[in-house]
Amino acid sequence: MSMYSNDLEEAFSNFLDRHEYDDAEAALFSMVRLAFVAGWRAAGGTPPQSERIYELLPPFKKSPEDPAPSP
Numbered sequence: 001m002s003m004y005s006n007d008l009e010e011a012f013s014n015f016l017d018r019h020e021y022d023d024a025e026a027a028l029f030s031m032v033r034l035a036f037v038a039g040w041r042a043a044g045g046t047p048p049q050s051e052r053i054y055e056l057l058p059p060f061k062k063s064p065e066d067p068a069p070s071p
Contacts, residue, residue, distance in 0.1 A: 015021055
């Protein structure tokens with residue numbers, strides 16, 4: 001990744017703070033959402049299967065037969 005000047009970074013930050021950027025971002029989001037909905041409908045519109053991302057396990061309980069951990 002190349003480094004940019006502080007002037008460029010400040011100008012970019014100022015650009016992101018403007019309402020015009022918010023308007024452009026909202027329009028882009030709307031286009032992406034419309035494209036997704038069109039693809040969703042074209043594919044039959046069935047929701048994806050939910051999958052378990054992780055599973056919480058009960059805390060490990062040490063049995064009296066387990067050897068002591070080594071230092």
